[in-house]
Amino acid sequence: MKIILKILSIIFFIFISNINIATSAPQKIKIGLLIPITGSNSDIGKSIIKATRMAINKINDPIIEIIPKDTGSNPDKTLISAKELKEQGVRIVIGPVFNINTVYLNKFKEMTFLSLSNKNFNNSKNILSAGIDAGSQINTINLFLKEKKLTKTLILIPQNDSKEEIDHAIKNSQINYKKKIYYDTSPTKIAKQMQKFTNYDQRKKFLEDEIIRLEKSNIFNKEKKIQNLKKKDTLGPINFDSIIICDFGENLRSVATSLLYSDVSSKKVKIIALNQWFDNKLIKEKTIHPLYFPSISEDKFNHFKNNFKNLYNKTPTHISLISYDLIGLIYYLIKKNNLVIDKKIFLKKNKFKGMIGIFEINKNKITYILNFYETNEKGFKKIF
Numbered sequence: 001m002k003i004i005l006k007i008l009s010i011i012f013f014i015f016i017s018n019i020n021i022a023t024s025a026p027q028k029i030k031i032g033l034l035i036p037i038t039g040s041n042s043d044i045g046k047s048i049i050k051a052t053r054m055a056i057n058k059i060n061d062p063i064i065e066i067i068p069k070d071t072g073s074n075p076d077k078t079l080i081s082a083k084e085l086k087e088q089g090v091r092i093v094i095g096p097v098f099n100i101n102t103v104y105l106n107k108f109k110e111m112t113f114l115s116l117s118n119k120n121f122n123n124s125k126n127i128l129s130a131g132i133d134a135g136s137q138i139n140t141i142n143l144f145l146k147e148k149k150l151t152k153t154l155i156l157i158p159q160n161d162s163k164e165e166i167d168h169a170i171k172n173s174q175i176n177y178k179k180k181i182y183y184d185t186s187p188t189k190i191a192k193q194m195q196k197f198t199n200y201d202q203r204k205k206f207l208e209d210e211i212i213r214l215e216k217s218n219i220f221n222k223e224k225k226i227q228n229l230k231k232k233d234t235l236g237p238i239n240f241d242s243i244i245i246c247d248f249g250e251n252l253r254s255v256a257t258s259l260l261y262s263d264v265s266s267k268k269v270k271i272i273a274l275n276q277w278f279d280n281k282l283i284k285e286k287t288i289h290p291l292y293f294p295s296i297s298e299d300k301f302n303h304f305k306n307n308f309k310n311l312y313n314k315t316p317t318h319i320s321l322i323s324y325d326l327i328g329l330i331y332y333l334i335k336k337n338n339l340v341i342d343k344k345i346f347l348k349k350n351k352f353k354g355m356i357g358i359f360e361i362n363k364n365k366i367t368y369i370l371n372f373y374e375t376n377e378k379g380f381k382k383i384f
Contacts, residue, residue, distance in 0.1 A: 028065045029334055029341065031327065032085040034078060034095030034113070037070035044097055044317050045070070048116075051320035052094070054311065055327035063339075064331060071096050079104040086111060091341050094130075094326050097319060102127050112343050114326055116319050120365070121168045128346060128366055130326055131319075132296070132356075134162070134169035134246075136368040137274050140294035141244060142175045144372050144383065150242040150270060153177040154197065156255060157246045158185045166246045178240060185251050194258035203234035203263065210235055233263040242270040249279070256288040266290055275370070277318050282375045291375040296321075296356045298373065298380055304355050325354030333361070 033052065035045035045068075052066055067090055069081035078101040085093060092112050096102060099117040106124035115123070118131030145153060153175075157166050159182045170180070183193045195201065211229050214222050229235065243264070245255050252273050259271070266288055273293045276282060278301065282291060301321065308316040329352045333345040346366075352359040358369040372383040 027063075027339060027341070029063050029331065029339075030065045030067060030088065030090045030092075031330055032082075032088075032090040032093035032095075033066060033068040033323075034071050034081055034085070034093055034101070035068060035097060036073045037068065039072045039074075041073045041097070044319060047314070047317040047320040048094075048097075048323045050312050050314075051308065051316060051324040052327050054308065055324045059328065059331055061331070064327070066327075071101050073098060073101065075101050075103045078102075079107075082108055082111070082113075091343075092330055094323055094330075110343075112346060114330075114366075116322055119162075119165050121165045125364065126343070128364055130322055130366050132275050132322075132368055132370070134166045134274070135172055136370055137294045138166075138169045138173045138175060139367075140370040140372055141272055142173050144272070144292065144294075145176065145242060147384075148242075148270065151176055151178070152239065152241040153179075154240040154243045155180040155246065156197070156243060157182050158251060159183065160185060162246070177244075183255070185247075187254055190251075190254050191258040191261060194255065194264075195262045198238060198240075198259065198262045198264045200234060200262040203236045203238075207232055207235035238264055238269060240264075240269055242272060244272045246274055248274065248276065252276070253281070253285055253288070256285070256291065260287055276375075278373075278380055283377065283379055286377050289376050292372065292383070293375070294370040294372050296368070297371055298382065300355045300357070321356055325356045325359070328352070328354055329359055329361075 033048065035048050036042055037045045049068055056064055056066065067085060067088060069085055071078040071081060078096055082093070082105060086108055091110065092114070094114050095116055097116045099115065099119045102113065102115055102123065105113050105127055109126055111126060113127045114130040115127050116131055117129060118133045120129030120133050120135070123129060155170065155177050157163055157180065163182065181197050183190065207229060211226055214226050214229070219225070243259065245252055247255060256271060271288060271291050273291060275295045276293045278295065278298055304321050304324065305316055308314070332352055333350065334341055337345050346361055346364050349362040352361065356368070357371070360367045360369065374381045374383055
């Protein structure tokens with residue numbers, strides 16, 4: 001009988017121990033991914049999945065669980081996928097990629113969505129923009145203007161869906177500028193607009209009048225002076241010491257080239273753009289050098305791209321780098337919050353250093369501390 005009681009006691013002890021182990025097992029950190037897995041943007045979604053896989057391997061903690069869901073770049077599909085994530089107990093989601101897919105996500109008040117878009121103006125309270133937003137970029141540009149003592153800045157803003165976002169960022173940054181102008185992005189109109197904005201016709205007329213004046217004068221060495229003037233396109237001040245072009249890609253190059261044809265070169269004024277993701281086409285555009293822009297760390301960006309390519313034999317999208325860092329950011333904030341997964345983790349003031357650079361989190365807002373670069377024929381030179 002004593003032997004039987006002893007055996008039962010051991011079995012009961014093992015049973016109780018197993019219950020304690022089960023109840024004390026750490027809660028899984030479930031992170032949802034709302035990304036385009038199907039459709040025309042599926043390459044972006046697949047790149048994000050690969051990047052998050054890299055981040056999980058780097059962290060090497062089985063507590064993290066990633067649950068990807070397809071948005072198909074469609075708001076209705078996004079809504080269905082968000083519901084599925086909610087039913088699976090997910091409270092923090094990376095995505096969607098495109099701002100248009102966030103329209104119905106205000107229905108999920110208990111969930112936090114780290115949108116990969118760089119638009120954070122007029123977002124619902126449960127949507128945080130994790131892209132490199134206009135505010136972070138304008139703040140960095142403002143540092144450069146102050147450092148160089150540039151006070152006569154012309155800001156050129158395209159008339160497109162980013163206009164409101166950029167305006168909001170400029171207002172919040174309290175950047176000191178002389179004039180702000182909106183331009184039509186139509187290629188056939190850009191050149192004429194740049195001439196108008198920089199008083200090209202007036203400066204050209206001033207040159208013509210000065211040549212006529214010298215021709216009628218008896219001034220010493222006037223022939224040489226006239227000859228020198230005829231080599232110029234315009235005469236007179238531009239009235240700006242710096243120009244910020246809030247655009248990208250072909251539009252940026254069109255505006256910068258049109259400024260050059262308007263006799264406003266980067267040798268006369270500082271030409272500054274928004275984040276260009278180290279577009280190699282800018283290196284070839286020698287006529288617009290130097291061009292300045294804010295961005296993430298080029299070294300770390302190249303390091304990430306090389307690691308990604310070695311693992312998957314593919315070039316990652318820019319957005320996938322952001323998603324890589326967001327896994328680390330979420331893990332860091334939840335660990336700091338004693339593994340409690342709630343919305344408050346994005347309210348407290350925190351800093352996190354990732355591959356992309358330094359994140360600042362405060363009051364449900366994510367901003368970046370960016371670097372500043374100069375484009376020249378050799379590549380990209382870091383200014384600060």
